[in-house]
Amino acid sequence: MSVTRKTLIAGNWKMNGSAAMAESLVGDVLTGMPDQDGLQLLVLPPFPYLAQVILQCQSHSLMVGAQDLSAEANGAFTGDVSASMLLDCGASHVLVGHSERRELHSEDDQQVAAKFKAALDAGLIPILCVGETLEQRDSGLAEAVIHRQLDAVLEMVSIQGFASAIIAYEPVWAIGTGKTARPDQAQEIHALIRSRLEAQDATIAGSIQILYGGSMKPQNAAELLACEDIDGGLIGGAALQAQDFLAIAAAA
Ligand code: PGA
Numbered sequence: 001m002s003v004t005r006k007t008l009i010a011g012n013w014k015m016n017g018s019a020a021m022a023e024s025l026v027g028d029v030l031t032g033m034p035d036q037d038g039l040q041l042l043v044l045p046p047f048p049y050l051a052q053v054i055l056q057c058q059s060h061s062l063m064v065g066a067q068d069l070s071a072e073a074n075g076a077f078t079g080d081v082s083a084s085m086l087l088d089c090g091a092s093h094v095l096v097g098h099s100e101r102r103e104l105h106s107e108d109d110q111q112v113a114a115k116f117k118a119a120l121d122a123g124l125i126p127i128l129c130v131g132e133t134l135e136q137r138d139s140g141l142a143e144a145v146i147h148r149q150l151d152a153v154l155e156m157v158s159i160q161g162f163a164s165a166i167i168a169y170e171p172v173w174a175i176g177t178g179k180t181a182r183p184d185q186a187q188e189i190h191a192l193i194r195s196r197l198e199a200q201d202a203t204i205a206g207s208i209q210i211l212y213g214g215s216m217k218p219q220n221a222a223e224l225l226a227c228e229d230i231d232g233g234l235i236g237g238a239a240l241q242a243q244d245f246l247a248i249a250a251a252a
Contacts, residue, residue: 003206007225007252008166008232010042010127010211011239012067012095022049026056028242033062039252040232042093043239047081054090065093065127068101071114083122093125095234097149099172109152116153120161127166127234128153129213130193134173142171143192150196159200167193167210168234174214176236183223183230186212190229218247225252 017025022045033041042063045053054064070080086094095101096119097112107115112128119126130149132142146169153161169189171181181189190210198205212224213234224230232252238244 004038005207005209005231006038006040008040008042008209008211009245009249009252010044010065010093010168010232010234011245012044012098012213012234012236013046013239014067014100014236015046016240017046017049019049019052022053023056025240025242026053026062029245030057030060030062032242032246033060034246034249035061039249041249044093044095050086050091051089063092064090065095065125066091067095067098069094069096069115069119069124071111071118073118083118083124087122087124091124093127093166094119095168096126096128098129099131099170099175103172109149110156112149113153113156116161116165117157120157120165125164125166127168127211129168129170129234131170131172131175131214137171137173142189146189146192147196150193154197154200159197159204162197162201162204162208165208167208168213169193169210170213170234176215178215180215180217180220180224181212183227186224187227187229190227194229216248218244218251221248221251 044065044067066086069083096115101107116126130146132145136145174181194205209231211232211234212230216233216235217238
């Protein structure tokens with residue numbers, strides 16, 4: 001594929017940190033950020049720190065997003081946060097269907113698709129997370145799982161819904177485990193994702209960013225990011241240290 005896509009390095013903080021830690025981490029990232037054409041950086045802090053991080057990033061190119069959202073617009077959904085609230089406080093992106101949401105909160109493909117649609121409808125950029133477990137990979141089901149997760153969203157929003165969206169391939173067995181997919185393993189699934197979209201719209205498939213996530217760190221980032229269909233990284237653990245996060249950005 002000859003399209004040049006921007007590289008996106010996104011830091012998923014998960015449920016970590018404090019107001020003070022958020023301020024110092026973002027401060028360090030802002031100070032050390034490379035000013036490089038074609039490279040985008042995004043941080044995904046926990047809900048309570050979104051507003052302060054967005055304020056801190058004003059007039060900088062560091063983008064800020066959320067880790068989850070409700071599929072509902074408003075109403076009696078205690079504890080939930082809607083897409084319009086996230087947009088209102090200045091977020092630009094939101095993760096949808098992270099494996100920890102799928103697993104720990106029993107989010108199924110239909111709920112994930114509904115969240116994706118809610119994000120799009122509000123004007124947020126959804127980052128759809130897909131990925132297989134080790135058991136599924138060992139049983140030869142990785143491709144089928146990725147297709148199923150992708151198809152649920154395609155059915156809900158059609159291929160047009162992917163025109164302003166991002167996909168993150170995160171093999172569940174690589175998240176937080178220190179085990180990283182080999183570049184050829186990751187590239188194979190990234191190409192599979194792109195070709196699934198390509199069957200419906202070659203332009204959208206060619207321009208969509210597909211990120212790799214799962215124990216990406218400064219030591220392995222360069223060879224993963226060098227793969228043809230890997231357009232960036234969704235970084236968990238290594239995003240909590242500005243130095244590591246910036247080293248991954250530098251590798252890009
Ligand atoms: P990890 O997390 O980099 O700590 O494996 C990635 C993620 O869950 O987004």
